[in-house]
Amino acid sequence: MKNYDPIEILIVEDNPADSELMIRSLKKQGLLNELCLVEDGQAALDFIFCEGEYAHKNKNKIPKVVFLDLKLPKISGLEVLAAIKSHPDKKKIPVVVVTSSKEDPDIKAAYELGANSYVVKPVNFDDFVASIQEIGLFWLVLNQPPV
Amino acid sequence: MLMKTLRLNNLNILLLLLLSFGCFMEVKGIQIKEDTTLKIDKIIIASEPDYPPYCFVDKNGNADGFSVELFIAAAKAVHMDVEIKIGIWNKIKQDLSEGTIDALPLVGRTSEREKFYDFTLPYLSLHGAVFVREGTTDILSIQDLENKNILVMKGDNAEEFLHRVKITKNIIQTYTYEEAFRRLASGEGDAILTQRVMGIKLIESLQLKTIVPLSFPVNEFRQDFCFAVKKGDTELLSRLNEGLSIVIANKTFDAIHLRWFGPVNQQRLTYFEVIKYVLYFLIPFVFLFSIVAIFFLRRTVRLRTNSLQQEIIEHQKTVNTLNSQQLLLSEMEKVTKVGGWEYDVATKKMVWTDGVYQIYGVSKKDYNPSEMNPEFKFYDKEDQEVVDFAFKQAIENGSSFDLNLRFKSADGKAKWIRTSAKPERKEEKIIRLIGNILDITEQKQSEEELLKLKNDLEIIVLERTKELHEKVLRLNKSQKAMLYMVEDLNTVTNELKLEREKLEASNKELEAFSYSVSHDLRAPLRGVLGFTQILMEEYAVKLDDEGKRICNIIKDNSVKMGQLIDDLLAFSRLNRYSMHSSEINIENMVISIYHETTEEEDRKRIELSIGQLKNAFGDTNLIKQVWINLLSNAIKFSSKKDVSKVVVSSYKENENLIYCIQDNGTGFDMKYADKLFGVFQRLHNERDFKGTGVGLAIVQRIIHRHGGKVWAESEVGKGASFYFSLPINGNNISLD
Known part of the structure; x- marks a missing residue:
C-alpha cells in the first residue's frame, strides 16, 4: 500500500444531514478511505483543479471517485460535471451523480455530460445506505480507473 | 348418215x-x-x-x-x-x-x-x-x-x-x-x-x-x-x-x-323423186332459215325499241330535271327574294324570272316587262332617274351597275332593293344586259336594328360601368373595413398568443415549483428519517420503551410524508406526460397486474373473477396505472372480509367500452361520491385503510385524458363498483 493515495473520495454535498448520512453509510461498510467533503460547486472545482483554497494541493493526487450532488450553491452540479468531463486529464475521474429523485430531468443531462453513474437519495435511510455502499464499493474496489 | x-x-x-x-x-x-x-x-x-x-x-x-x-x-x-x-x-x-x-x-x-x-x-x-x-x-x-x-x-x-x-x-x-x-x-x-x-x-x-x-x-x-x-x-x-x-x-x-x-330404197331415183327430195330438204331448210331470219329480225327490232325507249326515258329525265330545277330556282328566288332578268338590246325585249315578278308584286299576266307600263310607278322620281341613267349607260357604253334603291312594289309595299347588271358583248357590240334584283328590305331593317341595338348597348354598357364603378368603390370601403377587422383580429390573436405564452410559462413555473417542492421537501425528510434510524440503531440501549415508541412514530410519519410527496409528484407529472396510443389487451394486463401487486399468501383469500374483457385503445402505461389503482383499491377495501371477492368485467355501450371493477368490501356512502376523485380526498380513516388519497384522482385524470368518464356506485358495507369508459376507436384522446 506504498502508493496508496490518501484522498480517494470527494463528496460534493451542501446538505450537512445528507453528507453525514452518506459518510456514515460508507464508513459503516468499511470503506475507510480518505474522504473530502466540499459544500458547493466552486469548492469542488477548486479541489479538483487545485485552485483557490486548494492551490497548494498536490496536483497529481486525484480522487478515485466523486459523489456529486446536482443541487449546489454557487456553481451547480451539472456545471461541475461539465468542467471535469471536458478536461483532458480530469475527465477520467469517475463521477457518481447523487440526486433526490429518479424523476430528476437533470439525470439525463448528467449522463450526456459524461456522468459514470447515479444514485437516488431515498427517504428511507436503509435503502440509501444500501445504494451508497453498493456504488462506493464498485467504484473504489472493483473498478480500475484507466491509466 | x-x-x-x-x-x-x-x-x-x-x-x-x-x-x-x-x-x-x-x-x-x-x-x-x-x-x-x-x-x-x-x-x-x-x-x-x-x-x-x-x-x-x-x-x-x-x-x-x-x-x-x-x-x-x-x-x-x-x-x-x-x-x-x-x-x-x-x-x-x-x-x-x-x-x-x-x-x-x-x-x-x-x-x-x-x-x-x-x-x-x-x-x-x-x-x-x-x-x-x-x-x-x-x-x-x-x-x-x-x-x-x-x-x-x-x-x-x-x-x-x-x-x-x-x-x-x-x-x-x-x-x-x-x-x-x-x-x-x-x-x-x-x-x-x-x-x-x-x-x-x-x-x-x-x-x-x-x-x-x-x-x-x-x-x-x-x-x-x-x-x-x-x-x-x-x-x-x-x-x-x-x-x-x-x-x-x-x-x-x-x-x-x-x-x-322400213321401206327398201329403190336403186334409182326418179326426176320427180329428186325434186321431192330436194323439196324435202329445201322446205325444212327454207322454213328453218325463215325462223332464224325472223328471230334475228325480231331481236334487232327489240333492241332498237329498247334503245329508243331508253332515249325517251333519258329525255324525260332531263325534262323532269329541268322542271325541278326551274321549280327549285323559283322557290329559291322566293325564299331569298332574288330575281334575274335579261334585256335583249336588239329586240328590246325584257325577260324576268319568277323572282322579279315576286319582288315587283305583279303577275306575268298583268305586266309585260318589255313594255314598261306607265301606270306602274316603282321608284321615286329621283331614283327612277338614277335607274334610267344607269340602264342607258349600260346599253350605250357597256358599263355595269350595282345600285341600292328605295322601291315600292305594285301591291304598295315599301322596299329596299339592290339591282345590278352586266352587259354582254358580241364583236364589240352590246347585245344583252343580264342582271339581277335583290330584295334587301330585311337586310336594311336588320342593319337599322343592329345600329339601334348597338346604340342601346352602348348606353347599357355606360350605365353598367357606372354601377360597377360604384360597387368597386363600395367594395374598397368594405375591404378597408375588413382590413381593420383583420388588424383587430391579429391584435387579438397576438394577445391570445401572449396569454398562452404566459399560461405556458406559469404552467412551467408551477411544474418547477411542484418539482422543487417535492424535491426540497424530501431532503429534510430524509434527514429526519435517517437520523431517527441512527437513533434507533446506535442508541437503542439508551432509549426506554417510550423513547423507542416515539422514534417509531417519527419514522412512520416521515415514511408517510415521503409517500405523499411521491404521489403528488406522480400526479403533477401526468400533465407533462405525452401519451402514445395503441391497442391494449386488458385481460392480460389485469392478470399480470394482479400477480405483480399481490403476494401468494394474499391470493389465497382473494377470489378474482375476470369476465370477458374487451381490448381497449389508449396509452399502455397510463391505463396500467388506472388498473393498478382500482384493483389495489378493491383488494384493499375488501381485505377485512374473510374472502375478498373482486369481479372484473366489460361491456359495450354506444361508442364506448365500459369496464367495471366490483368488490365485496366496505363500500362508501353515495352522498360522498362527488368527493371520491378529489386529490387527497379520503373517505376512510388512516387506521382502517392506509393511503394518501391521490390514487382515484390519478385514475380520473388519466381517464379524462383518454376522453372517457369514471364513476362509482356503492352502499356502505355492501361493496363498491367502479366504472370507467374509453372510446372504442381511441378518439377524443387529449394529446397535450
Whole structure:
C-alpha cells in the first residue's frame, strides 16, 4: 500500500444531514478511505483543479471517485460535471451523480455530460445506505480507473 | 348418215339375194310339198333374248324380232305351230344339239356348225364389225386386233371366227352381247366383234354413248343366217325350207322385212323423186332459215325499241330535271327574294324570272316587262332617274351597275332593293344586259336594328360601368373595413398568443415549483428519517420503551410524508406526460397486474373473477396505472372480509367500452361520491385503510385524458363498483 493515495473520495454535498448520512453509510461498510467533503460547486472545482483554497494541493493526487450532488450553491452540479468531463486529464475521474429523485430531468443531462453513474437519495435511510455502499464499493474496489 | 348408208347397203344386198333365192325356191318348194305329210303340227324352238332386231324379248317377256316372226310365218305356211322358249345362245345351241328343242330361228352358217346342225336356205346375210370405246386410236384394221382382248358372246360366230383366224388368244367370253357391251363400256377388254346392225341396235337400246363401231369391214366375218335343225333332221329341215320359200313367194317376207327394217330404197331415183327430195330438204331448210331470219329480225327490232325507249326515258329525265330545277330556282328566288332578268338590246325585249315578278308584286299576266307600263310607278322620281341613267349607260357604253334603291312594289309595299347588271358583248357590240334584283328590305331593317341595338348597348354598357364603378368603390370601403377587422383580429390573436405564452410559462413555473417542492421537501425528510434510524440503531440501549415508541412514530410519519410527496409528484407529472396510443389487451394486463401487486399468501383469500374483457385503445402505461389503482383499491377495501371477492368485467355501450371493477368490501356512502376523485380526498380513516388519497384522482385524470368518464356506485358495507369508459376507436384522446 506504498502508493496508496490518501484522498480517494470527494463528496460534493451542501446538505450537512445528507453528507453525514452518506459518510456514515460508507464508513459503516468499511470503506475507510480518505474522504473530502466540499459544500458547493466552486469548492469542488477548486479541489479538483487545485485552485483557490486548494492551490497548494498536490496536483497529481486525484480522487478515485466523486459523489456529486446536482443541487449546489454557487456553481451547480451539472456545471461541475461539465468542467471535469471536458478536461483532458480530469475527465477520467469517475463521477457518481447523487440526486433526490429518479424523476430528476437533470439525470439525463448528467449522463450526456459524461456522468459514470447515479444514485437516488431515498427517504428511507436503509435503502440509501444500501445504494451508497453498493456504488462506493464498485467504484473504489472493483473498478480500475484507466491509466 | 354413216349408219343409214350402211343399213341401205346391207338391205340392197339382202334384197338381191332374196330375189334370186326366191325364184329358185319356188320350183323346189312345190316339189317338197307334194311328198310331205303333215306329221308335225307343233315344234319347239328357242330364241335368244338380246339379238335385236332379229331375236329379242319384248317388254311382255315374249320372244320377238325379225327372225322369230319370219320363223313363225314360215312354220305357219307349212301348218306348224311354234312354241318359243327363251334362252341364252350357248344354252339353246346346246339344247338343239341334244334334241330338247326342234329348231332355232337365227343361226349363222359356218363350217364348224355344220357338224352339229343342218341349215335352211339363208334368208339374211350380215357383216361383222369391230366395236370399241370412243377415243380408241390403235385399232384401224382387222390386223390391229392382234393380241387384243376381245369380247364375244360364248359360242357365237364371232368366237368361232376368232378361233379360225387365230388373230388373238385373249378372248373374253360373255353370256350375251348385252353383257359384252356393258363390260366394254365399263372399261373391260379392248373391243367387241359382232354383227354391225345388231351391235348398233344394242348400243341404242342400252344407251351406251361411249361405244362406237369402227368403219372398216370385217370381210371374212360374213354371216349367212338360216333356220337350223338338229343334224340329220332332214324332214323338219325340208318343211322349214318349204315354208321359207312360201313366205318369200307370197310377199309375207317383204311385209315382215318392211315392218322391221322400213321401206327398201329403190336403186334409182326418179326426176320427180329428186325434186321431192330436194323439196324435202329445201322446205325444212327454207322454213328453218325463215325462223332464224325472223328471230334475228325480231331481236334487232327489240333492241332498237329498247334503245329508243331508253332515249325517251333519258329525255324525260332531263325534262323532269329541268322542271325541278326551274321549280327549285323559283322557290329559291322566293325564299331569298332574288330575281334575274335579261334585256335583249336588239329586240328590246325584257325577260324576268319568277323572282322579279315576286319582288315587283305583279303577275306575268298583268305586266309585260318589255313594255314598261306607265301606270306602274316603282321608284321615286329621283331614283327612277338614277335607274334610267344607269340602264342607258349600260346599253350605250357597256358599263355595269350595282345600285341600292328605295322601291315600292305594285301591291304598295315599301322596299329596299339592290339591282345590278352586266352587259354582254358580241364583236364589240352590246347585245344583252343580264342582271339581277335583290330584295334587301330585311337586310336594311336588320342593319337599322343592329345600329339601334348597338346604340342601346352602348348606353347599357355606360350605365353598367357606372354601377360597377360604384360597387368597386363600395367594395374598397368594405375591404378597408375588413382590413381593420383583420388588424383587430391579429391584435387579438397576438394577445391570445401572449396569454398562452404566459399560461405556458406559469404552467412551467408551477411544474418547477411542484418539482422543487417535492424535491426540497424530501431532503429534510430524509434527514429526519435517517437520523431517527441512527437513533434507533446506535442508541437503542439508551432509549426506554417510550423513547423507542416515539422514534417509531417519527419514522412512520416521515415514511408517510415521503409517500405523499411521491404521489403528488406522480400526479403533477401526468400533465407533462405525452401519451402514445395503441391497442391494449386488458385481460392480460389485469392478470399480470394482479400477480405483480399481490403476494401468494394474499391470493389465497382473494377470489378474482375476470369476465370477458374487451381490448381497449389508449396509452399502455397510463391505463396500467388506472388498473393498478382500482384493483389495489378493491383488494384493499375488501381485505377485512374473510374472502375478498373482486369481479372484473366489460361491456359495450354506444361508442364506448365500459369496464367495471366490483368488490365485496366496505363500500362508501353515495352522498360522498362527488368527493371520491378529489386529490387527497379520503373517505376512510388512516387506521382502517392506509393511503394518501391521490390514487382515484390519478385514475380520473388519466381517464379524462383518454376522453372517457369514471364513476362509482356503492352502499356502505355492501361493496363498491367502479366504472370507467374509453372510446372504442381511441378518439377524443387529449394529446397535450
